[in-house]
Amino acid sequence: MPATQRIAIIGAGLGGAAAATSLQQAGFEVNVYEQAPAFSRLGAGIHMGPNVMKIFRRMGIEQPLEAMGSHPEFWFSRDASGEYLSRIPLGDFARKEYDAAYITVHRGDLHALQMSTLKPGSVHFAKHLSSIEETGNEVRLAFADGSHALADIVIGADGINSRVREHLLGVEAPTYSGWVGHRALIKARDLAKYDFNFEDCVKWWSGDRHLMVYYTTGKRDEYYFVSGVPQAEWEGGNASFIPSTQAEMFDTFKGYHPSVQALIENADDITKWPLLNRQPLPVWSKGRLVLLGDACHPMKPHMAQGAAMAIEDGAMLARCLQETGVSDYGTAFRLYESNRKERASRVQAVSNANTWLRTQEDPAWVFGYDLYAHPLKSESAA
Template sequence: MSKANTHIAVVGGGIGGLTAAALLQRAGYTCTIYEQAPAFRRIGAGISFGPNATRVFYSMGLGRTMLAVGLQPSITVNSEWDTGRAFNVMQTPELGRRYGAPFVTFHRGALHDMLLSAVKPNTIQLGKKLVGLEERGGSEIKLSFEDGTHASADVLIGADGLNSVVRGAIFELEPPKYFGRVAYRSILPRRVLEGLELLDANRWWGPDRYAVAYFMSEARDELNVAALTPEAWDEPDFSPVVADLTRMRAAFGGFNRTLRELLARCTEVSRWPILTRPSSLPWSRGCITLLGDACHAMPPLTGQGGGMAVEDAAMLVRCLEHYGGEDVKPALQLYEKSRFQRITRTHEASQTHELGRGDTDQEWLYGYDVLSVPLAN
């Protein structure tokens, strides 16, 4: 199998899938993204990426676009939950100077549009919900979709999230585990923020819960708010629901005035269960592999779920290139080995998130360069 005649299918058109497709195409591979949604819509909330991920965006030729559609916060302030006293203030642009790539916040819709611009026209097929796959003789993989259509590929990348159909087809699919916390999420327009003392990025740390609020573009016209707290999940499944505002505000009733007033102004709020998946191997079988939440979903306490998917995509392409695009199976094994230690450490850190609250060692997280770190032996 040579690079020139290798067709790679990517299931899932989210952060990891789009990043993988763009990097594959830049390396000379032919790939198609199969996305179950009938259309892309501007939904979701905010998301942030540290230098470990934004340096990959630079390598994709997206540096200017990234800084145009996102925000490099001027300052990030970590505050005590009750008094509001700042105890760890980070001059965020310093991260860019130290690590060679910036810390950037985005609206997920703007991020998705940016990544979409990096893939070639006609790369994506929408309305393609995967319902089955079959590994045939040689290297052919047959994909079957809910609409009755089929496709074939030489390599398959499952970037289809927590409830990955690809994962379920090649391994026994265990359901993701509830982390015991919910995230209340909302986006506020600038006009409702009058009178609040808010900087570009703000965090309030309680003993067992915390809240973040940050702007998502240079216009600073929308504020992303996320408040995480321990709660039982009392819904029939793990789909996000419309939040009970009284319940949300009561959960943070003892916090300082600024946060309480901020939550009082949140009128459209969704309640999300925090779900995880252990970072256990294997991720691959034959010419099929996984990336992102499909293989190692983690709590958002280090803000690295999206970043790890971006790193996965970059490492996967590096490993394919290491074998010249010709020997896929050992390349996918190398990808697993080269990612596992990094994913495990980040997954463990995400269980408590001392980064920002007390652990100021950022070198291992932000200083990691997936584009040049040595591959596993």
């Protein structure tokens, strides 16, 4: 393979891993540099809709993912008293209408499965990117451990505090949105003593806050919640999360249905996360560098599509590079932006507004999307 095809990906999160798999499967030479020394099974769940399952189909991991996830028949929205606000059909309906399953799963299990698809030796852990130097015909990456790597193009999949974004656009901390998210896992067996119907996928809403609840395993032995709650100041400094308490949760969701109180009662390791944001970026790429996922268009997570957008980005970027070859990276990056910006920006706006599926609506524009179904839009159509 010619030297012009060395692709470096910074960050092996859900988006970086998806880009790496898509590119490796297309025959590119890809190395991934991840700052973490290893990954652990952090206590968090995630939704994977049919739009992403169709990408995982191409990667060959749709079936194992289906086996590992929970398959809700509906997304229910309910008000604090328990009245239903919406019933969005998923399950068989999603398979038929959107051509793939809708699952909820443990984020760590999904990530481990994605990582298992990468070529042995192509992921380099404990590599914190500290600086980038663009010479005339390649990019030199310097890592905090003193090592270096060379690449022809670099994909910044390094999340909301992206070092690659900083190199492109200058140092600028993300903004605190004024909202936090509480997360906790609950053992389903601890809920057996209650008479409530703990639904497979339900979002409880009142005026300015919500609690999203779902199973994270196919066996439905692990239940999970994530909140969205206004909080004027983030008290955790630079920490990506801090511990929270049942007392804080009871206070936050006072007056909510007794089944919500039961969830809080049985959640013993609650964490609290600041929800961070950025204004839309003026550029997604410059020279040999390009961004994807949270590095490019972070959003409040209220639509459960942030990771999905990162994975779609990775797959689309691979598709564009296949079209042009790495040596014409400029055209590939413009094509990529033309084919992603409108959709990612629309999802970002709806997610930030936190209106998604609160009332009965048709989610086909998100779930029915098939990244491979249409010819690429030309560069000028952005």
